[in-house]
Ligand SMILES: O=C(O)CCC(=O)C(=O)O
């Protein structure tokens with residue numbers, strides 16, 4: 431399991447001393463990079479030690495923080511969209527996170543699984559040049575629906591748009607993932623690292639990702655929850671429920687993982703949202 435990012439007293443002292451000596455954040459980030467620190471982690475560490483909002487550190491990288499749309503965060507107890515009621519059963523403010531019960535009906539879950547099953551392929555991740563690649567950190571199988579590909583997909587996308595106040599075309603195509611026992615998705619961020627070589631290519635259309643919704647299509651017999659190690663929180667994978675989390679400007683507390691399935695299998699549908707229009711919905 432991934433450890434919470436720990437900041438050694440020496441590193442903390444060095445950051446404070448370097449700041450007091452008159453060096454700015456860009457210089458501190460440059461020196462950390464020279465010393466082998468991952469830039470995304472460095473920004474989080476510096477933000478924490480200097481008590482700066484993480485988004486402020488984007489300025490140090492020469493990349494603008496997201497300036498497009500932001501999601502509206504659903505508020506407890508319930509939200510009703512087109513006659514479908516979703517229960518907000520847990521709310522966290524940092525990171526912005528909501529557990530959504532009844533996001534999908536049991537029948538919608540079953541239908542999504544059956545539509546996806548014949549189209550599954552080894553799930554990929556996006557590499558530093560913006561290309562999709564096989565990755566040992568992600569051992570599940572998956573597939574993507576295009577936007578509004580089928581009436582069921584379109585209905586779910588409309589529901590998410592209503593719930594989060596972001597038009598459907600800000601969404602990437604719905605991704606279905608299937609995990610077998612032992613399979614997992616190791617801790618990661620869904621937002622793109624501005625320091626990453628392929629950042630400009632990945633964000634050229636749609637801009638930065640601002641939020642994710644992971645919808646559980648079945649209840650694994652054991653394991654398979656979504657863990658947020660910075661919070662010490664694991665969201666139970668339960669058929670029809672979902673976890674929504676937002677991370678505008680890059681938020682390291684949104685670190686999360688699909689825990690290994692211990693028994694049975696796990697199916698999820700993930701929707702990633704961008705700050706600007708990303709997809710062209712298929713006309714119904
Ligand atoms: O499998 C999970 O619970 C998390 C999936 C996830 O993080 C993703 O699809 O980005």
Ligand SMILES: [Fe+2]
Pocket residue numbers: 618619620642686
């Ligand atoms: Fe993720």
